[in-house]
Amino acid sequence: MYFLGIDLGGTSIKGGIVDRRGEILAQGQVPTRADDGAEAVLAQIEDLAKELMATAGIKGSQLQGAGIGIPGSVDVEEGLVRLAPNLHWRNFPLKEKIEKVLRLPVFLDNDAHVAALGEMWQGAGQDYRDILMITIGTGIGSAVILGGEVHRGFFGYGAELGHVKVEPEGPLCECGGRGCLETLASATAIVHQAKRELGRGRPSLLQDKEALEAKDVLHAAGQGDELALEVVNRAAGYLGVALANAVFLLGPAAVIIGGGVAQAGEVLLKPLKKRFEEALGPWQIKPLPLLLARLGNKAGFIGAAYLSLSFFKKARYV
Amino acid sequence: MYFLGIDLGGTSIKGGIVDRRGEILAQGQVPTRADDGAEAVLAQIEDLAKELMATAGIKGSQLQGAGIGIPGSVDVEEGLVRLAPNLHWRNFPLKEKIEKVLRLPVFLDNDAHVAALGEMWQGAGQDYRDILMITIGTGIGSAVILGGEVHRGFFGYGAELGHVKVEPEGPLCECGGRGCLETLASATAIVHQAKRELGRGRPSLLQDKEALEAKDVLHAAGQGDELALEVVNRAAGYLGVALANAVFLLGPAAVIIGGGVAQAGEVLLKPLKKRFEEALGPWQIKPLPLLLARLGNKAGFIGAAYLSLSFFKKARYV
Numbered sequence: 001m002y003f004l005g006i007d008l009g010g011t012s013i014k015g016g017i018v019d020r021r022g023e024i025l026a027q028g029q030v031p032t033r034a035d036d037g038a039e040a041v042l043a044q045i046e047d048l049a050k051e052l053m054a055t056a057g058i059k060g061s062q063l064q065g066a067g068i069g070i071p072g073s074v075d076v077e078e079g080l081v082r083l084a085p086n087l088h089w090r091n092f093p094l095k096e097k098i099e100k101v102l103r104l105p106v107f108l109d110n111d112a113h114v115a116a117l118g119e120m121w122q123g124a125g126q127d128y129r130d131i132l133m134i135t136i137g138t139g140i141g142s143a144v145i146l147g148g149e150v151h152r153g154f155f156g157y158g159a160e161l162g163h164v165k166v167e168p169e170g171p172l173c174e175c176g177g178r179g180c181l182e183t184l185a186s187a188t189a190i191v192h193q194a195k196r197e198l199g200r201g202r203p204s205l206l207q208d209k210e211a212l213e214a215k216d217v218l219h220a221a222g223q224g225d226e227l228a229l230e231v232v233n234r235a236a237g238y239l240g241v242a243l244a245n246a247v248f249l250l251g252p253a254a255v256i257i258g259g260g261v262a263q264a265g266e267v268l269l270k271p272l273k274k275r276f277e278e279a280l281g282p283w284q285i286k287p288l289p290l291l292l293a294r295l296g297n298k299a300g301f302i303g304a305a306y307l308s309l310s311f312f313k314k315a316r317y318v
Numbered sequence: 319m320y321f322l323g324i325d326l327g328g329t330s331i332k333g334g335i336v337d338r339r340g341e342i343l344a345q346g347q348v349p350t351r352a353d354d355g356a357e358a359v360l361a362q363i364e365d366l367a368k369e370l371m372a373t374a375g376i377k378g379s380q381l382q383g384a385g386i387g388i389p390g391s392v393d394v395e396e397g398l399v400r401l402a403p404n405l406h407w408r409n410f411p412l413k414e415k416i417e418k419v420l421r422l423p424v425f426l427d428n429d430a431h432v433a434a435l436g437e438m439w440q441g442a443g444q445d446y447r448d449i450l451m452i453t454i455g456t457g458i459g460s461a462v463i464l465g466g467e468v469h470r471g472f473f474g475y476g477a478e479l480g481h482v483k484v485e486p487e488g489p490l491c492e493c494g495g496r497g498c499l500e501t502l503a504s505a506t507a508i509v510h511q512a513k514r515e516l517g518r519g520r521p522s523l524l525q526d527k528e529a530l531e532a533k534d535v536l537h538a539a540g541q542g543d544e545l546a547l548e549v550v551n552r553a554a555g556y557l558g559v560a561l562a563n564a565v566f567l568l569g570p571a572a573v574i575i576g577g578g579v580a581q582a583g584e585v586l587l588k589p590l591k592k593r594f595e596e597a598l599g600p601w602q603i604k605p606l607p608l609l610l611a612r613l614g615n616k617a618g619f620i621g622a623a624y625l626s627l628s629f630f631k632k633a634r635y636v
Contacts, residue, residue, distance in 0.1 A: 130472050144567070146464075153569015154448050155601075164563045165597045168555070177599040237486070245482045249462070249567050251471015279483045282494040283473075 002058055003308045004049055004066035004104065007111065007300025008041070010034055010086025014297060015048045017056045017063070018305035022122040026055035027301065034087045038097075041087065046101045064317070065105045067307035068094065069114035069300045073157050079108055107307045111300055113150045113158060115258065115293075116143035117310075118303025123294040124256050132252040133293070134161055134243065136261035140182040144250055151250075161246060162186070166238050181242050185235040187214035187261050193231045202227050218264035233271045240275025247280060247288060258293030320376055321626045322367055322384035322422070325429065325618025326359070328352055328404025332615065333366045335374045335381070336623035340440040343374035345619065352405045356415075359405065364419045382635070383423045385625030386412070387432035387618045391475050397426055425625045429618055431468045431476055433576065433611075434461035435628075436621025441612040442574050450570040451611070452479055452561065454579035458500040462568055469568075479564055480504070484556050499560050503553040505532035505579050511549045520545050536582035551589045558593025565598060565606060576611030 002025065007014040009032060016027035030048055033040045045068075053060065072084030079095020081087075099106050109117075116133040119125045125133070129148040135141035140162030144151040152158050162182040163175055170179025171189075183189055194206060194217045204227035205220045206212060220228035243255055261268060273290055280288065295302055320343065325332040327350060334345035348366055351358045363386075371378065390402030397413020399405075417424050427435075434451040437443045443451070447466040453459040458480030462469040470476050480500040481493055488497025489507075501507055512524060512535045522545035523538045524530060538546035561573055579586060591608055598606065613620055 146469075151464075151569070154571040155569050157601075158569070160566045160601065163601060164566050165559050168559055168593075168597070175600060177597065177601075241483050241486050245563065246567050248478045248482050249564050251469070251473050251476070253472040275486075279486070279495065283475075283478065283481060 001064040002056070002062055003305040004052065004063055004102070005114075005301035005303070005305030005308070006045055006048070006066065006068040007114070007297075007304060008032070008045070008068055008070055008087070009111070009300075010071050010084075013041075013044055013048060014301050015045075015052055016298070016301040016305065017052045017058065018302060018309075020309060022302070022306075024298075024302070025058070026052040027298070028052055028055070032087070038087075038089060038092055042097055042101055045098060049102060060103065063104055064312055065107065065308035066098075066102055067107045067109070067114065067304035067309075068098070069111040069304045069307075070094070070108055071111050074108050074110050075156065076107075076109055076152070079106070081108070105308070105311070107311055109150065109304075109307055110143075110158060112141035112143045114303035114307055115141075115295075115299040116145055116256070116303065117150065117306045118295055118299035118301075119256050119258070119293055120145055120148070120303075121306045122302050123299060124291040125254060128252075128254040128289075130251070130253040131256060132159070132161075132243070132246055132250055132254075133256040133258060134239070135259040135293075136186060136239070136257065137259035138187050140186050141259070144252070146250075159246075159250075161242060164242055164245070166242055181238060185238045185242075190214045190217050190231055190235050190261070193234070194228065197227050197231065204228065214261055215264065218261070218267055222264075222267040232268055236268050236271035237275045240272045240277075241279045243272075243290075244276050244279030248283070252288075254289040254291055256291050256293050258299065262292060319382040320374070320380055321623040322370065322381055322420070323432075323619035323621070323623030323626070324363055324366070324384065324386040325432070325615075325622060326350070326363070326386055326388055326405070327429070327618075328389055328402075331359075331362055331366060332619050333363075333370055334616070334619040334623065335370045335376065336620060336627075338627060340620070340624075342616075342620070343376070344370040345616070346370055346373070350405070356405075356407060356410055360415055360419055363416060367420055378421065381422055382630055383425065383626035384416075384420055385425045385427070385432065385622035385627075386416070387429040387622045387625075388412070388426055389429050392426050392428050393474065394425075394427055394470070397424070399426070423626070423629070425629055427468065427622075427625055428461075428476060430459035430461045432621035432625055433459075433613075433617040434463055434574070434621065435468065435624045436613050436617035436619075437574050437576070437611055438463055438466070438621075439624045440620050441617060442609040443572060446570075446572040446607075448569070448571040449574060450477070450479075450561070450564055450568055450572075451574040451576060452557070453577040453611075454504060454557070454575065455577035456505050458504050459577070462570070464568075477564075477568075479560060482560055482563070484560055499556060503556045503560075508532045508535050508549055508553050508579070511552070512546065515545050515549065522546065532579055533582065536579070536585055540582075540585040550586055554586050554589035555593045557586075558590045558595075559597045561590075561608075562594050562597030566601070570606075572607040572609055574609050574611050576617065580610060
């Protein structure tokens with residue numbers, strides 16, 4: 001039996017067909033036609049599923065179920081997308097709609113949650129069942145897995161590490177809060193802080209750079225640029241302490257770091273790890289694994305397939 | 319059937335006999351003879367148990383089990399007290415020893431954990447199964463209950479909210495870390511900060527106070543003393559933000575605040591709640607209950623009795 005995994009993003013829809021051992025039989029992606037309305041997106045998912053089945057050489061009857069990762073908040077029980085700004089969806093009954101189209105049982109969850117499930121199943125977290133995952137990109141996403149299951153908490157939105165307050169009088173966040181980790185350590189924050197320092201006329205390799213991106217700042221820091229190093233170290237410090245504080249509360253067996261910023265490697269990870277270890281200090285009985293995500297942008301569809309597989313596993317159908 | 323609950327503190331041993339509905343049949347306490355060695359403490363627990371049974375008018379055969387709350391870290395599976403500095407115990411096999419003495423199945427857990435179980439069963443948390451509890455006293459203790467069970471995390475020590483870093487360059491904590499919440503918002507911290515401000519010669523109602531205690535500072539703040547208000551508001555701010563950050567990660571259904579400092583009432587709770595609400599901001603779908611602990615120093619033995627009861631409940635014996 002096979003499982004369809006869909007990573008429904010605001011920019012692209014990624015999908016794959018995966019077997020119960022995690023082997024990928026087919027994978028593909030299309031640009032999301034979010035502006036054409038929900039029906040257009042449903043049709044895109046249907047077409048992608050057909051294309052993937054053709055590539056994999058399987059029939060619809062060989063698919064046991066599907067999972068979909070959503071860029072927003074999801075009511076998992078009701079199969080409802082509560083709010084997905086990138087898709088312009090609000091209270092959209094995706095489960096009901098897409099089950100009719102695909103003629104399969106479909107399971108939904110937030111994209112950060114399915115990515116963490118993917119890493120646990122086939123990526124960096126394979127040896128662990130209690131995982132804190134942070135995704136450092138344009139924003140900061142996070143997911144907590146306890147005993148192999150996504151921890152959603154009472155509000156149902158899971159862990160929101162990106163909105164933990166690390167500077168109570170810090171910059172205003174899009175969420176309406178002040179000093180959220182996301183405003184001080186995301187790719188967006190790194191660019192913002194570098195621009196502010198450059199605006200003060202400080203010398204830097206970044207001085208004449210147009211359309212500055214976080215990867216430019218990280219690259220300059222790697223070359224020893226003082227301004228860039230300062231910005232990157234500050235972000236890394238916030239990340240290290242916030243992760244250590246999360247460990248004090250959640251007690252995961254491993255921390256996984258994903259997202260574009262993390263791919264920059266040691267220039268960010270070294271100071272992050274230093275602050276993380278300092279903050280845990282003597283409480284750390286043995287060094288807590290701080291792992292880099294391994295599945296890249298496949299984590300979403302692999303985890304979405306696992307979301308479906310795990311339902312059938314629990315019901316002892318597979 | 320009845321259950322024996324013991325709250326084994328460094329200063330006193332409190333105990334009670336409780337029925338399965340939570341009714342207290344007998345309660346009592348004795349000063350802990352920690353300096354006389356572990357055998358003396360075991361004998362004290364045995365004597366207290368006998369005294370409580372006599373008061374309750376029950377025989378040993380009517381006790382189904384016992385629970386003990388420990389002021390330190392406990393290996394719950396092994397029944398081992400790993401480290402309890404107040405008792406001078408390290409790797410002490412308490413479960414094995416005390417089961418021989420009491421001739422009962424005995425269950426151990428950390429004192430903050432059993433107090434939270436007590437509040438969930440018979441106190442402020444009766445309507446909730448997902449609870450974050452903080453105890454603000456000489457130090458800061460905490461416990462997390464998820465789905466009605468203590469969340470211990472992978473390291474096994476549960477949630478350590480008192481050692482979350484809220485000022486990375488803050489004061490040195492006894493744990494070896496810097497800027498732990500405990501160093502900035504416990505009773506000890508409040509006294510320390512008030513003394514420092516008084517040392518600067520600032521006018522205050524506390525000026526001529528000898529042997530300053532946290533309750534004096536809280537009382538002066540209640541009377542509008544500027545220095546005291548400043549100290550209390552600062553501590554309350556750290557507590558409010560730390561609790562909100564914990565909510566972002568854990569998603570409890572309620573927060574319970576216990577300990578001597580919390581009993582001071584609105585002078586601390588009002589600014590704490592303000593900062594808590596601000597930090598949660600728009601993420602709070604509906605106001606999260608911030609409740610005062612209700613069982614006082616009975617929470618420990620009541621929760622310890624529940625620890626034992628819940629074992630038999632799970633095994634469907636009661």
